[in-house]
Amino acid sequence: MSAAENEKNGDVQSASEGAVATSGDRLVDLYREMVLVRAFEDACQRGFRQGKIGGYLHLYTGQEAVATGFLEAFREGDRVITAYRDHAHALLLGADPNEVMAELYGRGPGLVKGKGGSMHLFDVENGLMGGYGIVGGHIPLGVGFAYAQRYQETDHITQLYLGDGAINNGAFHEAANLAGLWGNDGMCPCLFILENNQYGMGTSVERATAQTDLTVKFDAHGIEHEKVDGMDLEAVIEVAERAAEHVRETGKPYAVEAMTYRTVPHGAADFFEKYRTKEEIEKWRERDPIGLLEKKLIESGAAEEEKLDEIKDEAKERTNEAVKFADEAEQPPIEELYTDVYAGEDEYMGEK
Amino acid sequence: MAENGKANAETKTYREALREGMVHEMENDESVVLMGEDIGVYGGTHLITDGLYDQYGPKRVMDTPISEGGFTGAAIGMAMLGMRPVVEMMTWNFSFLASDQIIQNAAKVRYFSGGQVKVPLVIRGPNGGGVQLSAQHTHSLENMYGHFPGLKVVSPVTPNDAKGMMITAIRDDNPVIFLEAGALYGTKGEVGEGDNAVEFGKARIAREGTDVTLIAYGRQVNLCLRAADALEEDGVKAEVIDLRSIRPFDEDALVESVKKTHRAVAVQEQWRWFGVASEVAAIIQDRAFDYLDAPVIRVSGAEVPAPYARNLEIEAFPSEKQVANAARRVMYMEEK
Numbered sequence: 001m002s003a004a005e006n007e008k009n010g011d012v013q014s015a016s017e018g019a020v021a022t023s024g025d026r027l028v029d030l031y032r033e034m035v036l037v038r039a040f041e042d043a044c045q046r047g048f049r050q051g052k053i054g055g056y057l058h059l060y061t062g063q064e065a066v067a068t069g070f071l072e073a074f075r076e077g078d079r080v081i082t083a084y085r086d087h088a089h090a091l092l093l094g095a096d097p098n099e100v101m102a103e104l105y106g107r108g109p110g111l112v113k114g115k116g117g118s119m120h121l122f123d124v125e126n127g128l129m130g131g132y133g134i135v136g137g138h139i140p141l142g143v144g145f146a147y148a149q150r151y152q153e154t155d156h157i158t159q160l161y162l163g164d165g166a167i168n169n170g171a172f173h174e175a176a177n178l179a180g181l182w183g184n185d186g187m188c189p190c191l192f193i194l195e196n197n198q199y200g201m202g203t204s205v206e207r208a209t210a211q212t213d214l215t216v217k218f219d220a221h222g223i224e225h226e227k228v229d230g231m232d233l234e235a236v237i238e239v240a241e242r243a244a245e246h247v248r249e250t251g252k253p254y255a256v257e258a259m260t261y262r263t264v265p266h267g268a269a270d271f272f273e274k275y276r277t278k279e280e281i282e283k284w285r286e287r288d289p290i291g292l293l294e295k296k297l298i299e300s301g302a303a304e305e306e307k308l309d310e311i312k313d314e315a316k317e318r319t320n321e322a323v324k325f326a327d328e329a330e331q332p333p334i335e336e337l338y339t340d341v342y343a344g345e346d347e348y349m350g351e352k
Numbered sequence: 353m354a355e356n357g358k359a360n361a362e363t364k365t366y367r368e369a370l371r372e373g374m375v376h377e378m379e380n381d382e383s384v385v386l387m388g389e390d391i392g393v394y395g396g397t398h399l400i401t402d403g404l405y406d407q408y409g410p411k412r413v414m415d416t417p418i419s420e421g422g423f424t425g426a427a428i429g430m431a432m433l434g435m436r437p438v439v440e441m442m443t444w445n446f447s448f449l450a451s452d453q454i455i456q457n458a459a460k461v462r463y464f465s466g467g468q469v470k471v472p473l474v475i476r477g478p479n480g481g482g483v484q485l486s487a488q489h490t491h492s493l494e495n496m497y498g499h500f501p502g503l504k505v506v507s508p509v510t511p512n513d514a515k516g517m518m519i520t521a522i523r524d525d526n527p528v529i530f531l532e533a534g535a536l537y538g539t540k541g542e543v544g545e546g547d548n549a550v551e552f553g554k555a556r557i558a559r560e561g562t563d564v565t566l567i568a569y570g571r572q573v574n575l576c577l578r579a580a581d582a583l584e585e586d587g588v589k590a591e592v593i594d595l596r597s598i599r600p601f602d603e604d605a606l607v608e609s610v611k612k613t614h615r616a617v618a619v620q621e622q623w624r625w626f627g628v629a630s631e632v633a634a635i636i637q638d639r640a641f642d643y644l645d646a647p648v649i650r651v652s653g654a655e656v657p658a659p660y661a662r663n664l665e666i667e668a669f670p671s672e673k674q675v676a677n678a679a680r681r682v683m684y685m686e687e688k
Contacts, residue, residue: 079433081429110466111466112464112465112466112468113466113467114466115463115464115465115466116464116465116466120464120465122464122465122466122468122469123468124465124468124469129432129469130461130464130465130469132457133456134452134456137425137452137453137456137457138457139425140421140422140423140424140425140426140428140429140453141425141426141428141429141432141457142429143422143425143426143429144425144426144427144428144429144430144431144432144433145429145430145432145433146429147426147429147430148429148430148433148434148435149433151385151411151430151435152433152434152435170421171421171422171425171452171453173422174417174419174421174422174423174425175422175425175426177417177419177422178416178417178419178422178423178426181417185410187411339467340462340463340465340466340467341462341463341501341502342462342502342504342525342526343462343467343470343471343472343525343526344524344525344526346600349501349599349600349601350501
């Protein structure tokens, strides 16, 4: 089975089947958010090629509807944790684009003071408990958040994002097992959001596992699940609201596999993409989540083309402002090297 | 060095002292929970948590599946949201399976989040050998964990310290690697009543002396004390320093002692290469070079995976004789 056909595997929820009640105005707002994420990341790519952004850079281009849709179900006090493809999650939760770009530029006013870079965006005040760089390594943490949320007798939940590449990792299976187990006692309100972009770096799902229906992996741990078309924002919202509600009410984990596609390379330095064809990428670009939403907004009369162009221009402007801010911001002061190693008075042990 | 909280002391085992430290904090703070393999219904492989499941129930004394990476990671997540989990590694040998979580998440997440989160977590369990568990169940991991900034690493040897350092570890806002002297769980000593918190980063003079400094931590401290007895017969007064804490590390205590004795022997159960004793030797030459009358000698375990047979195991770890002879060597005396 080719990766492009992978979405046909199982029952994929689509908007036409789902009872969607997202208003036109709200969809326009979400369009604005998605377009900002896209414009922001286009600027990241340019910054990377100019040498302004160092390290690794993993873009979310093509996958925007997933986080945008699921974060519609986010309520104050909820927590979000994801891997290293984390720019969208930070921006959608309300992080200042200037601070996010400053982080990528390695500047002092960066979201995490220039200490983490692209892979480690944190905005705890807004619910983002971090981006993490080791595939699968963050999953047990998210399950722990969910236990704490119930132990502390709140009705908050954790949205735990992971990629298809993480699902064959021991950390996933150990954490999912705990989630299922603790969920039996109503102690694990964890919503697993499996962003199946069909490639773990350059290795397609069918080259990574014999069980290509990835939701089946959750069955092994007693976690209920479903699939959704991750390119269709309205479908994602419908599933997200329902799944989040279920998790919040029951304290049990639940998993949604969002079928999606990264239309840019895995990392910004990965130019050649030997693992997939141009035709496959083109085919998926036709189902680009922003393009699909645009079409829907125009057809339904929720917005005119001019309005959408205006939104795109605003996003570019906002992005340019962020780039300017980052470019002009000071580097972190050298003293910052020695802070935040330990909590408490002695933040650093060693010679300076 | 002050013996904390010993005014009202009772004789207890190392095992009881550990349990008492945990109970003390569980009584004070609802956010403290215990997790680990068979620590609840079963009472703990080493009975450290015996009785606590009945006392606090399954939400606070959590039996976990055999899944070190998973439950250690989950505990890190709980700690990031304000809980204070105390995780039992049934033995530290199993922590290799959790080392990605400990090193990549617990130790670093505060730093790479720019200080937005903290990880008040204790991971505890028996460290080191001496009970014929052979290769896969015998490691001394203080140098491995002591290497990583972001972790604190402690290794108490007396029952009083076992309790007092447990209290301090649970109150600490950072991940603490709590290395227990597993071979000593049944040993007894005086333990301070109530809150006998022992500050990290302060070494303890286990025996005062003037002629040579023997430096150790964990159960090797007791070995050094026995060697000091043997040396006394030769008229040598050995000072024994119990480091207690590997990170933070009490450099001053070493330096002060060596300024007095001018000679030092560092003892460790672990392998010599890249071990704590090497760090001790380096610190002494760095800060007390002019006071030294002999090179610092390291006494370490044999460079082999731990064997099973009792005689081979004994041979694999530092002996009283080796320590006493090392002291004689730095005294330029004849070895026995």
